[in-house]
Amino acid sequence: MIVFYKENGHIYATVFDPLPKGYKEAMEKDKSINFIEVTSDMPLEIDGGTQYVDVVEKVLNNRPTIDLQDEYNINVGESLSINIPESSILIFHDSKFMTETLVECSDGLVELDGEMPDTYEITIQKWPYIDKTIRINVT
């Protein structure tokens, strides 16, 4: 079985066994295509949502998770410090106006101030980590 991936290791397609005759050789000729050959009895268990290809080692790996709680509770005037992977994108969701604000965070430590009582949702994105959404209740 062949697993195709982007330059960053994101899996986007597979071809099942038995491979068509000459398929692997044809793919090897195209230098713009990245792929690895893997053994799997259950082809659709390969999942680009939870797995990626280590582009250096050329192996299938599970995407790491961002180690944060799903929910935090703080009081108005307090701050919340969270550790995230460096160079993460923080997406602040505004449920009232259905808007999203994206902020790139070069530091691995983020301090969030609870200024107004409300519930806030923030999604943290950093490849190859699985996206993590946290909810902060400010009371």
Next chain:
Amino acid sequence: MANRVLLDVNGLLVSKPTFDVLTTTENNLLFSSDYHKLGFSFKGAIQLTGYSTNEYLSFGKTFTTPPYVFFMYSPSSLDITTEMWVINQASAQNFRSMYSFYVAGSNYRYHLLDFTVSVDGVTVVYNSYTNMSSGFPNAALTGWMTVMATEYNP
């Protein structure tokens, strides 16, 4: 007992039980080498992720004409409750499927899947749409779209 198998300079014929291969009509044959066998020459899958996908998957060979291709998708979306099967037509190398349309009051969201079958591969373009301004959440598709290309005597 009826003659069941005939092998001569014209090829091989096998008839159904009780039918004489020397005299029976074609609809009573189990096999005839006069006809090609249609099979799958290629089986793969394209991953749909989030609100949009645009991916090309190569057949690894070049057909003389775009082959018939089956597309299958199992539901993993908020609005989708049934498995989808789509096959292109010989006259339509580019074709579109609207996979779901969900309406709640004046709000809506829907998915559009565009398929292009060429002589050397398939392209699947997926987008989801909603009237976001009225505050209705968009819906993403995730999971695999299975792609199977057919060929005579693969």
